[in-house]
Amino acid sequence: MAHTQCPIVMRILAAGIQVANRAGSIIRDVMSKGELGIVEKSKNDLQTEADRSSQQCIIASLTKQFPNIKIIGEEGQSDLCNIPSEWLVMEQDAEFLKNSCPNKYLTLTEEQFDSVVVWVDPLDGTTEYTQGFLEHVTVLIGISVNEEAVGGIIHQPYYKNGEDIGRTIWGLKGLGVGGFQPIDIRNDGQFVVTTTRSHFNESVKNAVDALKPTEILRVGGAGYKVLQLLEGKAHAYIFASPGCKKWDTCAPEAILEAHGGVLTDVMGNHYSYGEKAIHLNKLGVIATAKTVDHQNVINLIPANLKEAMTGK
Ligand SMILES: Nc1ncnc2c1ncn2[C@@H]1O[C@H](COP(=O)(O)O)[C@@H](O)[C@H]1OP(=O)(O)O
Numbered sequence: 001m002a003h004t005q006c007p008i009v010m011r012i013l014a015a016g017i018q019v020a021n022r023a024g025s026i027i028r029d030v031m032s033k034g035e036l037g038i039v040e041k042s043k044n045d046l047q048t049e050a051d052r053s054s055q056q057c058i059i060a061s062l063t064k065q066f067p068n069i070k071i072i073g074e075e076g077q078s079d080l081c082n083i084p085s086e087w088l089v090m091e092q093d094a095e096f097l098k099n100s101c102p103n104k105y106l107t108l109t110e111e112q113f114d115s116v117v118v119w120v121d122p123l124d125g126t127t128e129y130t131q132g133f134l135e136h137v138t139v140l141i142g143i144s145v146n147e148e149a150v151g152g153i154i155h156q157p158y159y160k161n162g163e164d165i166g167r168t169i170w171g172l173k174g175l176g177v178g179g180f181q182p183i184d185i186r187n188d189g190q191f192v193v194t195t196t197r198s199h200f201n202e203s204v205k206n207a208v209d210a211l212k213p214t215e216i217l218r219v220g221g222a223g224y225k226v227l228q229l230l231e232g233k234a235h236a237y238i239f240a241s242p243g244c245k246k247w248d249t250c251a252p253e254a255i256l257e258a259h260g261g262v263l264t265d266v267m268g269n270h271y272s273y274g275e276k277a278i279h280l281n282k283l284g285v286i287a288t289a290k291t292v293d294h295q296n297v298i299n300l301i302p303a304n305l306k307e308a309m310t311g312k
């Protein structure tokens with residue numbers, strides 16, 4: 001069904017939910033066949049057949065449904081001519097479309113479509129995927145409007161729920177979150193920090209230590225770490241280093257903030273997600289759960305570390 005009467009932001013999210021599910025099954029198929037086709041894009045930066053195929057599926061499907069929308073994927077330009085027909089997803093999630101569109105996005109007309117950018121990370125947590133930490137793997141589809149991350153999808157292809165595998169979480173600022181049950185972590189003297197397991201360095205360590213955490217969860221992927229915040233497992237996500245890109249943070253930021261959390265750089269500023277945005281999140285990622293004072297966490301990040309990162 002085309003649902004052309006619904007506002008564009010709602011339609012992109014509804015299409016994204018369906019296509020992320022399909023991408024997740026492609027990721028599982030590649031793993032079960034066992035031929036990962038690993039390419040080292042640069043040091044500490046891998047790509048597999050699952051990243052490539054998932055990206056083709058997502059970009060081809062969304063391009064077909066939304067030919068006027070700018071879509072930017074991690075794995076660059078994909079050959080969309082020869083993709084299997086079963087990778088083309090044209091459905092939009094009917095359940096999601098039962099929600100009312102926040103007023104803010106009701107008036108986005110066809111002429112304003114150049115203010116909308118879709119950021120696609122076809123497989124977040126590639127290192128963990130190749131090492132068998134499959135629960136850390138996610139598919140991320142984020143939507144920005146006027147440079148702000150407003151909506152997103154985090155799909156976990158290996159999430160187990162009884163007999164079912166996979167789950168899809170969505171969020172839209174002004175509407176809220178869905179696809180899971182958020183849990184708000186308590187402030188009871190504990191302070192749990194989640195951080196990188198595969199891109200750890202001195203700068204990340206100094207920032208984490210400055211928060212005096214009572215526990216450190218080292219897990220893979222920006223999507224999975226934001227899920228730790230949304231499900232009450234960690235108070236803050238700390239990555240005081242360049243490395244993450246706009247496709248890593250657009251969807252997680254939008255979903256986290258749709259639930260009342262915050263995601264910024266180490267200075268406490270939001271990134272811009274416009275079409276011309278620099279891909280690298282040069283000033284790192286600091287995210288906090290709804291119940292945590294974000295500015296307080298920013299204030300605790302050492303000044304010398306901030307100076308080293310900003311060059312000021
Ligand atoms: N130095 C880096 N080089 C490439 N990608 C990085 C780097 N640091 C972080 N990322 C991306 O950000 C995600 C979160 O990082 P981390 O798990 O280290 O906290 C990674 O899974 C990776 O996304 P991807 O797996 O999609 O390439």
Ligand SMILES: [Mg+2]
Nearest residue numbers: 045046074126
């Ligand atoms: Mg990558």
Ligand SMILES: [Mg+2]
Nearest residue numbers: 121124125248
């Ligand atoms: Mg990523």
Ligand SMILES: [Mg+2]
Nearest residue numbers: 074121123124
């Ligand atoms: Mg990726």
